Amino acid sequence: MDSEDFPTLTESSEPGTSKSVMRKEFITPKLVVSLDGCQLSMRDSVFILEATIDALGCSIDEFPTSKSSIQRIRTEKRKERAENIKIDFQNKVPDVVTLHADGKLLPALSARKWKEERLPIVIPYELKEQLIAVPRLDNSTGKEQARAFWKAISDWNFEDKVQILCCDIKTSNIGRFNGACALFEQTFYREMLFFACRHHVYELVLKAVFEVKIKQVTTSPDIPFFKKLKDN
Numbered sequence: 001m002d003s004e005d006f007p008t009l010t011e012s013s014e015p016g017t018s019k020s021v022m023r024k025e026f027i028t029p030k031l032v033v034s035l036d037g038c039q040l041s042m043r044d045s046v047f048i049l050e051a052t053i054d055a056l057g058c059s060i061d062e063f064p065t066s067k068s069s070i071q072r073i074r075t076e077k078r079k080e081r082a083e084n085i086k087i088d089f090q091n092k093v094p095d096v097v098t099l100h101a102d103g104k105l106l107p108a109l110s111a112r113k114w115k116e117e118r119l120p121i122v123i124p125y126e127l128k129e130q131l132i133a134v135p136r137l138d139n140s141t142g143k144e145q146a147r148a149f150w151k152a153i154s155d156w157n158f159e160d161k162v163q164i165l166c167c168d169i170k171t172s173n174i175g176r177f178n179g180a181c182a183l184f185e186q187t188f189y190r191e192m193l194f195f196a197c198r199h200h201v202y203e204l205v206l207k208a209v210f211e212v213k214i215k216q217v218t219t220s221p222d223i224p225f226f227k228k229l230k231d232n
Helices: 029-037 042-055 067-092 142-155 180-188 198-213 224-231
Strands: 008-013 020-025 097-101 104-107 115-118 121-125 128-133 162-167 193-196
Touching: 029 067, 042 067, 097 142, 121 142, 128 142, 142 180, 162 180
Parallel strands: 097 162, 162 193
Antiparallel strands: 008 020, 097 121, 104 115, 121 128
8 A cells, every 4th residue: 555545744834823733644546536536516625524523433533534635645645646647657558649630519607507518538559548638628629739739739738649540530630730639730740540439431332333333322311221120
């Protein structure tokens, strides 16, 4: 077990006074991961942690259990974990890496009922995948995506290692002049290798087969040929 998994003593001031007290900082990185994984709010986290401390027969006054303290500690632990993941990945990543990206409509962080365009960016290595960024896009244009690519790569210091880009085959990605791939290549001032996502390649193959074998091509979901197979 790592030393960071054990509680530590920290000095803090009591609210409204200049008196310093020693409190046990018991929120470890593993505990933060558990709270985040269960999607517990700060308020819910305080309730659960205080109940746990009381159940163990300890004094709540000995631990930083205020909402602001919990939020501060969770934020610090997240930053530490993110930085450790980045450093560890930078030490393992090969000299040539492939950048995978595919835009998705995801629930907005500010309002769950709304959706926003996000661009997950992944780099595979050693049969694993590392998510390096999920930036929010103001729009789905190639320029906006290329800017997101560059920012993520610069943040991880992979400017000289990214040689291959894998994405789907929509116009905003593979457009000759304004596609993200073309703009990305211009940003690096060098040629890059582009891989079309295999799922979208298969779609083109199937599309060609259907256009040849099924004369009636339609965008309607009620295709007579499929309906006939379903009924029989």
